[in-house]
């Protein structure tokens with residue numbers, strides 16, 4: 344199979360979908376790997392690194408899209424990239440379709456088979472291809488929130504850890520999964536007073552057992568959420584209902600109960616965001632203000648630390664990439680129901696129920712797509 348990897352074109356996105364290590368593995372398995380010239384530079388990989396791994400360097404994205412059986416990326420295909428996808432071609436990348444009707448329309452029209460990293464599952468109910476980037480974004484969230492809290496950035500002027508005689512910042516994390524846990528650990532490590540809200544009692548039991556001394560937990564009822572958000576210097580949004588649009592848990596009206604200059608970091612923005620006032624921003628222009636509250640809503644936070652993120656994502660995607668290349672998508676998804684959970688689009692049909700529900704589009708059962 345020919346595996347193609349274009350350079351990412353989303354603003355300030357420096358990650359790359361195929362590492363030299365993954366390229367070498369695919370070549371060892373008898374596949375051809377086409378990398379767009381310069382695709383790895385932002386993550387610290389030169390074209391020479393890929394050539395040494397046995398890959399071929401392509402002149403531009405058009406060449407990669409035209410010649411490849413499977414396109415492997417990081418971010419959802421941008422409008423220009425979507426025009427280059429074709430029927431029968433496999434796309435393996437993050438998609439986040441639920442809040443993105445335009446992308447969904449274009450992928451359906453292309454006839455391609457699109458497998459989304461963020462809905463591939465594992466045996467324990469986790470999301471193995473989302474987890475590494477959630478670890479990164481979770482660890483980045485308090486760092487970006489602390490920056491947002493600085494006076495020059497419109498924030499409240501509060502230091503995370505306080506100083507002797509002056510109390511720390513109060514940080515509330517909504518959603519105690521992978522993002523939330525990593526965010527809470529880092530915020531607590533910076534000296535902030537941290538509370539994690541979640542709706543899953545087993546998850547809160549786990550957090551309390553493991554991190555009980557470092558941060559607290561509260562059940563994410565509307566009442567508890569409103570009370571804690573009003574007291575917070577920083578609120579980090581980290582909820583997820585896999586595939587679905589994020590539930591809106593903090594309304595615009597609630598902003599007026601918050602402390603002026605408090606910071607919202609909505610990591611869940613890639614699924615539409617969990618604050619009514621969230622809208623996606625970029626690394627170039629990451630923050631904006633609504634009713635005196637500063638919002639940081641970058642939808643590709645891990646791109647800021649592209650080297651770490653690319654290596655972490657590559658570790659997780661490589662076994663799936665090799666299975667897809669060795670067996671073809673149908674056999675790979677037949678053999679692995681967790682990979683089949685990643686199938687979002689096939690031959691003009693949507694194949695993920697949560698996405699279909701969010702967008703009001705009929706869904707073809709993934710099992711039927713395997714037989715189509």
Ligand SMILES: NC(=O)C1=CN([C@@H]2O[C@H](COP(=O)(O)OP(=O)(O)OC[C@H]3O[C@@H](n4cnc5c(N)ncnc54)[C@H](O)[C@@H]3O)[C@@H](O)[C@H]2O)C=CC1
Nearest residue numbers: 476477480518520521522541542563582583611642643644
């Ligand atoms: N902006 C960015 O660059 C990035 C964004 N993300 C996003 O961050 C979000 C969180 O991802 P993960 O932590 O990996 O998900 P996860 O599945 O590990 O955790 C989500 C948590 O939210 C909880 N939850 C669900 N509904 C809730 C509600 N109504 N109230 C309170 N808690 C609720 C769940 O019980 C779960 O513990 C996702 O939208 C993901 O796509 C992840 C990586 C990068």
Ligand SMILES: CC(=O)C(=O)O
Nearest residue numbers: 437476613642643645
């Ligand atoms: C998960 C995701 O959207 C990202 O890493 O950019």
Ligand SMILES: [Mg+2]
Nearest residue numbers: 613642643644
């Ligand atoms: Mg994203």
